[in-house]
Amino acid sequence: MQVFNTYFRLVQRKKRLILMYIIIFTAIAVVMMKVSTQDENLEKYTRRSVKISVIDRDKSSLSKSLKAYLTDQNEMVSIPDKEKRIKDELYWRNVEYVLIIPENFQQLLEEGQKVDVISKKIDDAVNAVYVDEEIKLFMSLFSLYQSADYSVEDAIGHVEKDVAHEVLVNTVTKEDGESAFKVANEGQYYFQYVPYVLVSVCILAISCILAMFYQEDVRKRCICSSMKLKDQNQQLVLASLLFSFGVTILFIIIGIVVTKGELLGQINLLFYSINALAFMFVSIALAFMLANLFHSETALNGCSNVFSLGFCFLGGIFVPLWVMPDSVVTFAHFVPTYWYVQANDAVSYMTRVTSPFLKEFFLNVGVQMCFAVALLSIGLVVSKKRRVFS
Amino acid sequence: MQTVVKINNLVKRYGDLVALDHFNLEIMEGEIFGLLGPNGSGKSTTIHCLLSLLEYDKGDIKVFGEEMKPDSYHLKKDIGIIMQNVAVFDRLTVEENIDYFCGLYIKDKKKKKELVQEAIDFVELNDFKKFYPKKLSGGLLRRLNIACGIAHKPKLIILDEPTVAVDPQSRNNILEGIKRLNKEGATIIYTTHYMEEVEQICTRIAIMDKGKSIAVGTKEELKSMVKTGETIQVDVPKLMENQLEQISKLPHTKKLSYENEVLHVQYTKGKHNLIRLLDYFREQDIAFGRVTSELPTLNDVFLEITGKELRDQ
Incomplete structure (x- = not known):
């Protein structure tokens, strides 16, 4: 096992750097986990009030009712019905949301035609989502009563009654006062950051070490030796697998420790671990590909930062995908971390193992494995091309 | 004397470029055989074909009387290779590097340890055993490169331009080392474009040009040809x-x-x-x-x- 032993001798030479990454990662993951699962965030609920302006061009009973409902829910700002003025008010953030109810709105709905209200909002208005949901709720209820052959006036009356109900929001708590979802959420936040460190450590260790074995002259010397090339490669693969498996298991153990052992009794841990192991294969394949592409340690260190940060930002690890533009979300599908996060989220929402959950989870894991195979294939092609000495 | 290497009608092409053109060579046991020729004459291609690092288009190569193939591991165990560039691991010490390459040939730990120490003694790197290659001077690095190639005591040692960009003192040291290896029984193939080196150490010389062997003999025989x-x-x-x-x-x-x-x-x-x-x-x-x-x-x-x-x- 000459190659295998030398591989781990080289890992030892890099132990300081690897340890540094593990400590930094653990610190980041624990801090993010604590910040993201603080009790006040989970157990306090406050309704949002948005600065809204409603321009009613219909003046019907339906439009008035909708305006009254939105006024009740939000802070109403009055602005004139002029295009330029609406734009100005939005630009200066005097209003966050402008709703225009078009003429003949009620009449067209009565005739069974499809008609939409016009909404204008500031580009980065996160709160606008609440108003959209309120309008959607109001109109859905109206459509429901209308489809049940209620008259318009009756339908409006029922809708007003329904939306007037105050929704009581309570967080479910355990006897000791801790949130029942907290452990699962802590696990989610902790495991969400695992790809960052796996990619970093795998590139820094596996890529750099493989690159040493793949230096052209060292490789020639090894090919000329009496040890079969197949045996040498097998030992390299075995060592890489063992190393990354060890690192992944270490992170799973750290995860159990930082959640104070609470994860141990949960089925979620098993799925979090399977997901982390799947991503481990992606990281190994990526490390193998990069080792064949770059032989300089400096270049590989650069790659480590580019790929770990790039994957984490694009895949929704550092920044949730729902705050990103659609184009970024579409692109994220081509990043393995996206599928890791999807699987991780699915595990965090899972309360019992169901067939739809298993289907969704293993689909996401399967896509990650496809990424691993693709990266490995690229690595093998590059390796074959490099083997032809000229 | 036994024939150690026999190359017959070797042809190697890179597209339209003929690197080796019906090249023939016979090297006997105990020789220090010099392959002399300008850059691009086909010396390194010959060595790469001989070591099965390159596929060739025509011809056959026999080492120790047997056909040399990529999977001729029983033949490879008796061959040592020292390339022009220093081929070692930067993150391993001198001793660990020699141990690694020796371990690719020798499985017995005790024997390997002895051979590694012998190689260190041979290249006089005892004081630098725990040094990393980056801490070594150019001459010491070359010695390490040689130690990695000869630690397993090969019967045939191939040196491909080992003195390129080496200072005169280190060059003499390397050449003296090659003579000693030969005295200990190894057959040497030495490629270079420095004719002084070939004259200094080689018992027989092949002069190469454009992939062909244009003259073969002792230096005296070659000089008498003209x-x-x-x-x-x-x-x-x-x-x-x-x-x-x-x-x-x-x-x-x-x-x-x-x-x-x-x-x-x-x-x-x-x-x-x-x-x-x-x-x-x-x-x-x-x-x-x-x-x-x-x-x-x-x-x-x-x-x-x-x-x-x-x-x-």
């Missing part, structure tokens, strides 16, 4: 045109030049050339200073066969 004789150099303060013309007409004179008060006369093979030249100076009452005479070199052999210089190719 018509070029000695070159005489004389410090002469003043020489007239007509005197130069008369010197050029002296028997066996091949080429003549007079620059910076130094006269160079190259002769074809023949006797009494120096006496004849000095007699002429005395007859003409020409004052002269230092006189030197040089025998033909391998460069002269190469020049006469190919019409071009071996150096600066």
Whole structure:
């Protein structure tokens, strides 16, 4: 096992750097986990009030009712019905949301035609989502009563009654006062950051070490030796697998420790671990590909930062995908971390193992494995091309 | 004596470029065999084909009497390779590097340990055992490179231009080491474009050009193959045109030049050339200073066969 032993001798030479990454990662993951699962965030609920302006061009009973409902829910700002003025008010953030109810709105709905209200909002208005949901709720209820052959006036009356109900929001708590979802959420936040460190450590260790074995002259010397090339490669693969498996298991153990052992009794841990192991294969394949592409340690260190940060930002690890533009979300599908996060989220929402959950989870894991195979294939092609000495 | 390497009609092409053109070679046990030729003459291609690092288009290669193939591991165990570039791990110490490459051949731990120590002793790197390659000077790095190639005590050692960009002291050290390895029983194949090195250590030489072996023999045999004789150099303060013309007409004179008060006369093979030249100076009452005479070199052999210089190719 000459190659295998030398591989781990080289890992030892890099132990300081690897340890540094593990400590930094653990610190980041624990801090993010604590910040993201603080009790006040989970157990306090406050309704949002948005600065809204409603321009009613219909003046019907339906439009008035909708305006009254939105006024009740939000802070109403009055602005004139002029295009330029609406734009100005939005630009200066005097209003966050402008709703225009078009003429003949009620009449067209009565005739069974499809008609939409016009909404204008500031580009980065996160709160606008609440108003959209309120309008959607109001109109859905109206459509429901209308489809049940209620008259318009009756339908409006029922809708007003329904939306007037105050929704009581309570967080479910355990006897000791801790949130029942907290452990699962802590696990989610902790495991969400695992790809960052796996990619970093795998590139820094596996890529750099493989690159040493793949230096052209060292490789020639090894090919000329009496040890079969197949045996040498097998030992390299075995060592890489063992190393990354060890690192992944270490992170799973750290995860159990930082959640104070609470994860141990949960089925979620098993799925979090399977997901982390799947991503481990992606990281190994990526490390193998990069080792064949770059032989300089400096270049590989650069790659480590580019790929770990790039994957984490694009895949929704550092920044949730729902705050990103659609184009970024579409692109994220081509990043393995996206599928890791999807699987991780699915595990965090899972309360019992169901067939739809298993289907969704293993689909996401399967896509990650496809990424691993693709990266490995690229690595093998590059390796074959490099083997032809000229 | 047993034939260690036999290459028959080897052809290797890179597209339209013929790197080896029906190349033949036979190396006997115990030889230090020099492959001499300018850059691009096919020396490294020959070595790569010999080691099965390259596929070739035609011909056959036999090592220790058996056909050499990529999976001829039983033959590879008796071959040591030292490349032009230092091929070691930067993150392993001198001792660990030698141990790694020796371990690719030797499984027995005790035997391996002994061999590693012997290699360290051989290249005199005892004081640097725990050093990382980056801490070593160029000469010490070359010694480490050699130690990694010979630690498993191969019967055939191939050195591919091991002295390129090496200072003269380290170069002599390497050449002396090669002689010692040969004395201990190893057959050596040494490729270089430095003819002085080949003259210094090789028992037999093949001169290569354009993928062909253009001459093979001992250095004496090679020099005897050509018509070029000695070159005489004389410090002469003043020489007239007509005197130069008369010197050029002296028997066996091949080429003549007079620059910076130094006269160079190259002769074809023949006797009494120096006496004849000095007699002429005395007859003409020409004052002269230092006189030197040089025998033909391998460069002269190469020049006469190919019409071009071996150096600066």
